[in-house]
Every structure is written in structure tokens, then in C-alpha cells.
Amino acid sequence: MSDIAAIVVAAGRGERAGAGVPKQYRTLGDAPVLAHTLGAFAAHPAVGRVLAVIGEADAIQYKMCLSCLPDTRRLLAPVSGGNTRQASVHAGLAALADTPPAIVLVHDGARPFLSPALITEAIAAARAHGAAIPGLPVTDTVKIVDEAGRVTGTPERAGLRAVQTPQAFAFAPLHAAHERARAEGRNSFTDDAAIMEWAGHPVHVFPGEATNMKLTRPEDFDTAERHLRRDATLVSRTGTGFDVHAFADGDHVWLGGVKIPHARGVIAHSDGDVVLHALTDAVLGALADGDIGSHFPPSDPQWKGASSDRFLAHAVALLHARGGVLDHLDATVICEAPKVGPHREAIRARIAVIVGLPLASVSIKATTSERLGFTGRGEGIAAQAAATVRLPANRHPTDAPGV
Known part of the structure; x- marks a missing residue:
């Protein structure tokens, strides 16, 4: 048996979503939302057990979900949840405690679009x-507001993340933290990471997925239906990119958004990050939407010294706006120095x-x-790069969504 279990929390009532039934049992495509979510874990080869935590009155609706799944062998009998998310997760952990897994993933039942890659990344x-x-990085400015509605602070966005699920933990410490919180009457935690932080455990953040949305309001279901329709008719595209910069006086270079000490700098209008520039062109190439120079012309002074992460984020935002999905990025750095190996994982991250x-x-x-050409000297x-994306079929890649 695999040493990995998933708890899918689905005991809430989801009243903000409307429609009179808990949101996890509303139909999405041809199956309830919860069926999509359970199916993602049940189909993942690394997950040995899947446990749903459901409302006491939802047994019939839960059975309807099971009827939509091709394989239910990894699904355990569901357990009843509590009045809060924290109580529901505690119930799930208690049900697994007799034969505890090494790793437990805790996921919201109303997040049906998690990918196999995200589950794999969570386990790792x-x-x-x-x-x-x-x-995910926070793209909007966030304000801290007091009870009177006055702004009291503006935190730096660079240090903020919008947190998703599945949240992944070693089972024993998470179970112990929940037991301690329950014993001490601490019952207001809104996610399991907060409980672990309170219990003194460091929590690592890894990249989430923009498509891993939580269905909360009625309009979210409209977005989800469009996502399903588009995903069913998406076609793959590959774009390539290339960038080069000459060395000049300096003490560092930027590669993939990471500042790397070096005996030389580069001549560039922006920060001269050849990796991010090549990746940006690769994404734009997959969109058939020009190149980095047409979107961020070097003649425009606002891009003087600009951080190149803005360019890549812009290209990916264009992809998402057209109903597309980014699947993979690949880049090769070509140089005699600096050595990329020691910085590879930081760049990927x-x-x-x-x-x-x-x-x-x-x-x-x-x-x-091999010491040939300008890089060899x-x-x-x-850097050269490739981007693999999926775009809605039968639409020109520069069309706006819905056109």
C-alpha cells in the first residue's frame, strides 16, 4: 500500500455558491464537482488512499459522486465532518490514525481542477x-484595513502568496498539532498550515497553479464551465525563443530571475536576463503574438533597468486571457561562465x-x-528556450476570449 493518503474536505454547505445544494455536489460538466476532485486523487499513481469528509446529511449525494468515477478502489468509506473546516480535517486524520500514512494531502472538495503535476509536487x-x-504570487496590491475602514498598512507583494490546496504534511506532526489545538480549545484555524505554524513547525511554499481555482460564488461556476469546455478542445502549441547580451563592466548577471555574482555584467536596456527574455519570446511565439521587443520596446524609457520577470508574467497573462494553459518551460543557457549548475534549482524555483x-x-x-564564437571567447x-502551451481550438491565438 502507498504511504500517501489524501483527505478531501467536503462537509461544508457552500451557501455563497447558490443553487440550493452544497457547492461540492453541484453539477460541473457531466459530474458533481466533488467527483472531479476525488477522481484526480483516485487516478494518481502515488496516492494509496482517498478519504472524503462529508456532511452527515450528504450520504446519498456522495454515492451519486461515486457513480461518476471509473475506479473507486482507493476510496475509503467517508467520514462525517464537523461545523468547521478544522473539525472536519481532524475527523479525517482520526479516521486514518489506526493505519497512518507517512504523508497526508489535505484538499478542498471544491477545487476540482488540480493537476497530476501539482499532486506530485505536493508529495515531493x-x-x-x-x-x-x-x-501563487499576489498580483493585486493588498491593504491592511482597520474596523473603521481606514488603511493601516500596505505589505510588500513580493512576500505575499495566495495559498491553495492540496496542503501536504508528514502525517504524525499534523495529527499531533490538530490534537493539541483541539485540547487547548483553539478552533479558529482556517487552514492546516496555520495549525502547523502555531505548533512551531516551519511550512514551505511551493508554486501553485492558476487553474486550481476554488469554487465559491455563482460566477465561479460559469468560469469553471468555460474551463471545462476549453480544456476539452485545447490544442498544443510550441514556441521558441532566443536572446543574447554582450558582457560589459559589472559584478553580476541575472539568469532566470536570480542575481548571480560574476566578473562581468551585461549591456542591456532592462536587467539583461537572457533566460527570462528567451522564455518570454517562447510564450509569445506559441501565441503568434510578436516578440518581446514589440511588447516592451527598448525605445520606451519605462523599461530601462526593468526586472524581466514582468515580461514573462505579461506573456503568461496573455496566454491565460486567451483561454490557454502553460504546460512546460525549457531553457538552455549558453556561456563559458558563470557556471549555471550551482544556481539551477534556484532559477527553476x-x-x-x-x-x-x-x-x-x-x-x-x-x-x-566549446570555446567557439562570441560565447566561447x-x-x-x-539562452534559447521553448514553451509548450495549449490554446482553444478553432480560434486565432490573438482573438479575445469568447470572440
Whole structure:
């Protein structure tokens, strides 16, 4: 038996979603939302057990979900949840405690679009760190507001993440933290990471997925239906990119959003990050939407010294706006120096955060040109890249959604 179990929390009433039934049992496509969610875990080869925590009155609706699944062998008998999410997770952990898994994933029943890659990444992060949660960079400015509605602070966005599920943990510490919180009457935690933080455990954040949305309001179901329709008719595209910069006086270069000490700098209008520039062109190429220079012309002074993560994030935002999905990024750095190997994982992690991909979907390689050409003579640095995307079929890639 696999040492990994998943708890799918589905005991809430979901009243904000409307329609008179709990949101996890509303039909999405041809099956209830919860069926999509359970199916994602039941189909993943690394997950040995899947436990749903449901409302006491939802047994019949839960059976309807099971009838929509092709394989229910990994699903345990459901358990009844409590009045809060924390109580429901505690019930799930207690049900697993007699034969505890090594790793437990805790996921919201109303997040039906998690990918196999995200589950794999969550498991790997839990094994590496003991407690790990998926998160996306916050793109809107966030304000801290007091009871009177006055702004009291504006935190830096760079340190903020919008947290998702599945949250992944070593089972024993999470179970112990829940037991302690219950014994001490601490019952207001809104996610399991907060309980682990309170119990003194460090929590690692790994890149989430923009498509891993939580269905909360009626309009979310409209978005979800469009997502299903588009996903059923998406076609794959591949774009490529290339960038080069000459060396100049300086003490560092930027590669993939990471500042790397070096004996030289580069000549560039922006920060000269050849990896992010090549990746940006690769995404734009898959969209058939020009190149980085047409979107961010070097003649425009606002891009002087700009951080290149803005360019890549813009290209990915264009992809999402057209109903597309980013599947994979691959880049190769070409230079004699600096050495990329010691920084490879930091670069992969930074790119994953910028674009909202799992780490497993970002590849970074490096090579020399055997001392041939300008890179071989140490005169500059280059990068080439490829992006694999999916776009809605039967639509020109520059059409707006719904056109």
C-alpha cells in the first residue's frame, strides 16, 4: 500500500455558491464537482488512499459522486465532518490514525481542477520539508484595513502568496498539532498550515497553479464551465525563443530571475536576463503574438533597468486571457561562465513562481560552445528556450476570449 493518503474536505454547505445544494455536489460538466476532485486523487499513481469528509446529511449525494468515477478502489468509506473546516480535517486524520500514512494531502472538495503535476509536487515537497503548501504570487496590491475602514498598512507583494490546496504534511506532526489545538480549545484555524505554524513547525511554499481555482460564488461556476469546455478542445502549441547580451563592466548577471555574482555584467536596456527574455519570446511565439521587443520596446524609457520577470508574467497573462494553459518551460543557457549548475534549482524555483507552474514543469540546462564564437571567447551570454502551451481550438491565438 502507498504511504500517501489524501483527505478531501467536503462537509461544508457552500451557501455563497447558490443553487440550493452544497457547492461540492453541484453539477460541473457531466459530474458533481466533488467527483472531479476525488477522481484526480483516485487516478494518481502515488496516492494509496482517498478519504472524503462529508456532511452527515450528504450520504446519498456522495454515492451519486461515486457513480461518476471509473475506479473507486482507493476510496475509503467517508467520514462525517464537523461545523468547521478544522473539525472536519481532524475527523479525517482520526479516521486514518489506526493505519497512518507517512504523508497526508489535505484538499478542498471544491477545487476540482488540480493537476497530476501539482499532486506530485505536493508529495515531493512534503517529503523534503515535512509541511508544504502551494501558493501563487499576489498580483493585486493588498491593504491592511482597520474596523473603521481606514488603511493601516500596505505589505510588500513580493512576500505575499495566495495559498491553495492540496496542503501536504508528514502525517504524525499534523495529527499531533490538530490534537493539541483541539485540547487547548483553539478552533479558529482556517487552514492546516496555520495549525502547523502555531505548533512551531516551519511550512514551505511551493508554486501553485492558476487553474486550481476554488469554487465559491455563482460566477465561479460559469468560469469553471468555460474551463471545462476549453480544456476539452485545447490544442498544443510550441514556441521558441532566443536572446543574447554582450558582457560589459559589472559584478553580476541575472539568469532566470536570480542575481548571480560574476566578473562581468551585461549591456542591456532592462536587467539583461537572457533566460527570462528567451522564455518570454517562447510564450509569445506559441501565441503568434510578436516578440518581446514589440511588447516592451527598448525605445520606451519605462523599461530601462526593468526586472524581466514582468515580461514573462505579461506573456503568461496573455496566454491565460486567451483561454490557454502553460504546460512546460525549457531553457538552455549558453556561456563559458558563470557556471549555471550551482544556481539551477534556484532559477527553476524562481521561474515556477513567476509563471505559476509546478517545479517539475520548469527545466533549465546549460552548455558551452566549446570555446567557439562570441560565447566561447567570453564576449557574451545567450539562452534559447521553448514553451509548450495549449490554446482553444478553432480560434486565432490573438482573438479575445469568447470572440
